[in-house]
Amino acid sequence: MSPMQAPISRPTSPPEPGIIGQPFPIQMAEEKTPAPAEAAKLSATNLVFHYGSFRALHGISMQVFDKRVTAFIGPSGCGKSTFLRTLNRMNETIRSSRVEGEILLDGEDIFKLEVSALRRRVGMVFQRPNPFPKSIFDNIAYGPRINGTVSRSGMKDHVEQSLRRAALWDEVKDKLYESASGLSGGQQQRLCIARALAVNPEVLLLDEPCSALDPIATAKIEDLIFQLKDSCTIVIVTHNMQQAARVADYTGFFLMGKLIEFDNTTVIFKNPSRKETEDYITGRFG
Amino acid sequence: MRHFEQELEELKGKLLEMSAQVEASVQRSVSAVTQKDRSAAEQVFRDEARVNQLQIEIDEFAINLLATQQPLAADLRLVVAALKINTDLERMGDLSVHIAQCGLSLLTEPVIKPMVDIRHMSALVESMVRKSMDAFLANDADMARSVLASDDAVDSLRTASYHELVSFMEKEPRNIPQALDLIGITRSLERIADHSTNIAEGVLFLVKGIDVRHHAEARQ
Numbered sequence: 001m002s003p004m005q006a007p008i009s010r011p012t013s014p015p016e017p018g019i020i021g022q023p024f025p026i027q028m029a030e031e032k033t034p035a036p037a038e039a040a041k042l043s044a045t046n047l048v049f050h051y052g053s054f055r056a057l058h059g060i061s062m063q064v065f066d067k068r069v070t071a072f073i074g075p076s077g078c079g080k081s082t083f084l085r086t087l088n089r090m091n092e093t094i095r096s097s098r099v100e101g102e103i104l105l106d107g108e109d110i111f112k113l114e115v116s117a118l119r120r121r122v123g124m125v126f127q128r129p130n131p132f133p134k135s136i137f138d139n140i141a142y143g144p145r146i147n148g149t150v151s152r153s154g155m156k157d158h159v160e161q162s163l164r165r166a167a168l169w170d171e172v173k174d175k176l177y178e179s180a181s182g183l184s185g186g187q188q189q190r191l192c193i194a195r196a197l198a199v200n201p202e203v204l205l206l207d208e209p210c211s212a213l214d215p216i217a218t219a220k221i222e223d224l225i226f227q228l229k230d231s232c233t234i235v236i237v238t239h240n241m242q243q244a245a246r247v248a249d250y251t252g253f254f255l256m257g258k259l260i261e262f263d264n265t266t267v268i269f270k271n272p273s274r275k276e277t278e279d280y281i282t283g284r285f286g
Numbered sequence: 287m288r289h290f291e292q293e294l295e296e297l298k299g300k301l302l303e304m305s306a307q308v309e310a311s312v313q314r315s316v317s318a319v320t321q322k323d324r325s326a327a328e329q330v331f332r333d334e335a336r337v338n339q340l341q342i343e344i345d346e347f348a349i350n351l352l353a354t355q356q357p358l359a360a361d362l363r364l365v366v367a368a369l370k371i372n373t374d375l376e377r378m379g380d381l382s383v384h385i386a387q388c389g390l391s392l393l394t395e396p397v398i399k400p401m402v403d404i405r406h407m408s409a410l411v412e413s414m415v416r417k418s419m420d421a422f423l424a425n426d427a428d429m430a431r432s433v434l435a436s437d438d439a440v441d442s443l444r445t446a447s448y449h450e451l452v453s454f455m456e457k458e459p460r461n462i463p464q465a466l467d468l469i470g471i472t473r474s475l476e477r478i479a480d481h482s483t484n485i486a487e488g489v490l491f492l493v494k495g496i497d498v499r500h501h502a503e504a505r506q
Contacts, residue, residue: 270358271363271495282360
């Protein structure tokens, strides 16, 4: 540090709660709807989730807006992935888990829907690419075949359309019948997105989709997210705050199972209203 | 303290050095006019190079922070405010050079009017410069708002001085060269006040995250 720094005078005040080592009372985001003109695609009310006796979510209430990208950020173990997986009931596969509260998809209670019907409408892509040990073509055709939503004669066009939507067609059009495992990590992840898109979901849940990808592959996925939001509502969990800032229209900050703040992404990253959010995104804790 | 926080402090330290240099130049340039102090004017000319150098250093430092640290929230607002304040300080330095140049051309002539209004105006302007930077260093929004409130008084003084000097020129054409210098000096002082106002607006953006430029606050 230069000698010129010494004269900087600062008001001396006791450390505020939230600074490293200083506990703060966690207060949840109030029922805050930043843009009332937006239509809610998903609406959670007082959602509580338990893993056995551990309460992972403490009464989350929020809306995911239609044809918008919503990002969830927060430190590890804050509940953001748990909340994401609750949106298409993926958590129900975990033994001893328990969920309370309400999630509405276009006004319908998702817990009253048939689970496979729900997951057709709310697709999911995971952190690590997980292509089936099949050809590229069969990976995409798998869902439509099971659901019987696409005729055999129309399948080729449907696979092409899905791969085009995932910005992968040009790279794989000459090797559709080769194994998907021969693709690069970034291509595999876009294949997984294409596979999710093949059943025409209304909502796409992305759980840290770029954490295993290099910057070029990440940029392709982010471009894809921009294109997809015209036709799909997207919810993304990410540890990369710059990624949330780049792709999301809305951002929610989770901490210790609570939704601390939810607002327009520019507000969250430029001038958050909650100190806990400010401390997290500026790297002062978490 | 994290390394990044140390770098932000270093950025503020560099701005503090620059503002101290600029404040001194403004004071010296006014002395060159009101006290007919040639050495003060020459010091202003010598110090300009350091102000210019600091502007380049601060810009480079802040841009490196944006590129390497990708600051967010209050940190982002601090770096953005620093870049803007840096530009305003450098312009103030240029304006003090202009005042000092006018001071040199007035050295050998008897003054056509007392310098009371220039002294009064410069005291107000110097106070605005100092308060705007104090507000920046202390993150003090109230102090920043008090700077904004002072700008109208400077504008009024400048307008009154302008009309008076025009009447001097109308009465006696020999007064025209000196009156034009004095109009230039008051114009530069008024511009320095405007740059202090910009800095104060930057402080409000930094502290509150609000944009008050061009009465944006009233429009929202």
